[in-house]
Amino acid sequence: MAWYAYCIAERMSFPELLRHRRPMPLTGVTGIFNNQTFLFPTGDLAVIVSEHAEDDKARLDQQAAKDHARVIAEVFKLSTVLPFRFSTTFQDDDSLRRSVRSNQRHFLANVERLRGKAEMHLKVLVDDTCPGTSARDMTVGQQYLTSLRESASRQRERQSRARALSIQMHRMFLPLAEEITCKRTDSGKMLLDIAHLIDNKTVERYQNKYTSATAELKECSMQLSGPWPPYHFVQRHSAVAHHA
The missing domain is CATH 3.30.70 (Alpha-Beta Plaits)
Structure with a gap:
């Protein structure tokens, strides 16, 4: 499963993730192309994502950019966020986890600095x-x-x-x-x-x-x-x- 990524948030901001290791729907927040968004837990962080198909890349337009920003703004109401650039994608679960884990110290330092x-x-x-x-x-x-x-x-x-x-x-x-x-x-x-x-x-x-x-x-x-x-x-x- 390929993923479109919106932002990184603090896992502790979402109690539903405390007992789960697999992606869970982020209730009430739709992403680009009206796709359901998910909380993807990895370590102390959670990545907000939605499903991504290969042909979606050609459809990323101005409305998609607005929806990207809207999702980040919604998550910002709940947690410290580190926004991803528009059109950031991951090929599968493993590539997402590897990327976040390999940069986890950097991300956590950013979260700490920007909290509140x-x-x-x-x-x-x-x-x-x-x-x-x-x-x-x-x-x-x-x-x-x-x-x-x-x-x-x-x-x-x-x-x-x-x-x-x-x-x-x-x-x-x-x-x-x-x-x-x-x-x-x-x-x-x-x-x-x-x-x-x-x-x-x-x-x-x-x-x-x-x-x-x-x-x-x-x-x-x-x-x-x-x-x-x-x-x-x-x-x-x-x-x-x-x-x-």
């Missing part, structure tokens, strides 16, 4: 205030050199502004850890994509800080989502899964 934690996701959009110089009255060579200098200068200014904003966000929200990316949008604005790791018990406090931040930083357009499973904070391992 959640991810909050901030998107911060600000105007890109780095206009270029008019090319009027310049030769082609002058325009080219000026363009190079301005591009480098704008890039440095954007990086400096993004760094200042990220520091400001860190001071306001005080996350346990963070992952930040910055890019320029097609509309000419600058977008900071921020993932914050926080304690589950502080979600309400974090949301209150967000309300204060939106009132204080009027030059920024901000969006908040979460709490989510800690996607950005799982330390990946090079030999996690076998792909069918």
